[in-house]
Amino acid sequence: MDNFKPCFGKFEKTSKKTLSLIFNDKSEILFDDHKTTFLHERNFNIDQGYKIFEGDTKDIVLFCDDKISNQHDNFIKKAQTFSLLDEEKLKIYARASQLNTWIYKTKYCSRHGTKFENVTDDLGKYCNECGFSHYPKMSPCIMVVVKHKNQILLVQHKNSPHFFTAIAGFVEYGETLYEAVKREVNEEVGLEVSNIRFFESQSWPYPNQLMIAFFAEAKDKYITIDKSELSDAQWYDLDKLPRVPLATSLSSKLIKASLS
Numbered sequence: 227m228d229n230f231k232p233c234f235g236k237f238e239k240t241s242k243k244t245l246s247l248i249f250n251d252k253s254e255i256l257f258d259d260h261k262t263t264f265l266h267e268r269n270f271n272i273d274q275g276y277k278i279f280e281g282d283t284k285d286i287v288l289f290c291d292d293k294i295s296n297q298h299d300n301f302i303k304k305a306q307t308f309s310l311l312d313e314e315k316l317k318i319y320a321r322a323s324q325l326n327t328w329i330y331k332t333k334y335c336s337r338h339g340t341k342f343e344n345v346t347d348d349l350g351k352y353c354n355e356c357g358f359s360h361y362p363k364m365s366p367c368i369m370v371v372v373k374h375k376n377q378i379l380l381v382q383h384k385n386s387p388h389f390f391t392a393i394a395g396f397v398e399y400g401e402t403l404y405e406a407v408k409r410e411v412n413e414e415v416g417l418e419v420s421n422i423r424f425f426e427s428q429s430w431p432y433p434n435q436l437m438i439a440f441f442a443e444a445k446d447k448y449i450t451i452d453k454s455e456l457s458d459a460q461w462y463d464l465d466k467l468p469r470v471p472l473a474t475s476l477s478s479k480l481i482k483a484s485l486s
């Protein structure tokens with residue numbers, strides 16, 4: 227696979243090969259017949275697209291076209307894509323899916339209801355009433371694995387009962403990332419944490435989070451579970467973990483890294 231670098235601009239046909247990535251009006255993405263890829267080598271004869279990655283030998287072009295939906299029945303909903311993507315493909319999909327929402331689905335200024343002028347080469351959408359351009363927004367979200375001596379704390383969310391994972395939550399206005407980590411841990415399990423260390427981050431297209439992962443340490447292990455969000459929380463020995471999220475997710479990498 228090419229070494230793809232993010233770029234942005236209206237697609238112009240050149241001699242360089244392209245990989246087409248196609249959404250329909252319902253934000254579903256076209257997979258090939260065997261659901262092995264959403265990057266298509268063939269030409270779909272769609273007029274307007276945006277180049278969103280530049281590779282060594284191929285570029286990736288984003289299209290949104292509802293007509294093609296009538297000719298192909300293998301469009302896949304966003305929620306179905308996660309289990310089909312490896313880490314590299316998830317990265318491409320994350321950018322494509324969020325750009326698709328911004329370019330093709332965000333049509334009006336939320337303050338004035340005025341129709342935006344079309345997206346320009348720098349992603350800005352201009353509102354005549356505001357007098358300035360609007361840009362896409364993403365939601366920062368922290369996740370943290372808390373350690374105490376030789377155990378880690380994992381939680382089971384009410385809406386994801388099939389695995390245990392890191393504590394996570396959205397960053398609030400005015401907060402630093404470290405403050406968000408301390409608040410979320412305290413809200414969800416009643417612990418005070420220190421020695422907070424950054425691990426890695428990941429763009430997460432379900433729908434538009436930037437996940438930012440941390441390790442932290444707890445002084446004691448007496449937890450009070452927030453039953454409105456969690457169905458369970460447990461301390462685990464490092465060699466006896468429960469079922470955790472799929473390996474592609476940052477939470478899984480964070481849990482694995484916390485074992486060393």
Ligand SMILES: [Zn+2]
Pocket residue numbers: 335336337338339340353354355356357
């Ligand atoms: Zn406006």
